[in-house]
Amino acid sequence: MARAGVTPQRLTEAGAELADEVGFDQVTVSELARRFGVKVASLYSHVRSSHDLKTRIALLALEEMADRVSDALAGRSGKEALAAFADAYRAYARAHPGRYAAARYRLDPDTAAASAGVRHARMMRAVLRGYHLAEPDRTHAVRMLGGIFHGYVELELSGGFAHTPVDPEESWNWIVDSLDAQLRAHRASPASEE
Numbered sequence: 001m002a003r004a005g006v007t008p009q010r011l012t013e014a015g016a017e018l019a020d021e022v023g024f025d026q027v028t029v030s031e032l033a034r035r036f037g038v039k040v041a042s043l044y045s046h047v048r049s050s051h052d053l054k055t056r057i058a059l060l061a062l063e064e065m066a067d068r069v070s071d072a073l074a075g076r077s078g079k080e081a082l083a084a085f086a087d088a089y090r091a092y093a094r095a096h097p098g099r100y101a102a103a104r105y106r107l108d109p110d111t112a113a114a115s116a117g118v119r120h121a122r123m124m125r126a127v128l129r130g131y132h133l134a135e136p137d138r139t140h141a142v143r144m145l146g147g148i149f150h151g152y153v154e155l156e157l158s159g160g161f162a163h164t165p166v167d168p169e170e171s172w173n174w175i176v177d178s179l180d181a182q183l184r185a186h187r188a189s190p191a192s193e194e
Helices: 008-022 029-036 050-073 078-095 097-102 109-113 117-129 137-157 168-185
Strands: none
Touching (some): 008 097, 050 097, 050 117, 078 137, 078 168, 097 137, 117 137, 137 168
């Protein structure tokens, strides 16, 4: 019998905490059972499998990040919005590296469509509205920003910048400034905007 207080939500939160401690790839139902002091079988009344647990953690992380980014973007536009968006993701990844990894867990199409991932895409496109990009440039920009932000954060989290004397914060600001300049250079004419 599971201990009182063991619920799918509590298991998800504990799994997210575990992911931040040991890495998302190391999260298992067995490890959570040890932490709760229960048998593995008793947790399967709350989660169907390790995949189900990881999906729940991914959904939690996507929701948390979307909330943080939304708060950061409030009242901002243009370069200020771009920097706020980027900084919110980076801060979340630094504070919650396991959850950040979970947010990239592959979800089935229906689950992804119902997740906060949709909010992320909308917020990115809202930031880009300030640059007046027409399609397909807007979609190219979404992909470019996602790739650059994710790549930088991954390298930073893995210690990739620890061997150089240049402060990673300086590089981050330089990248955001460069992206802003690049996006402004691709500004659509008013007639071509959607």
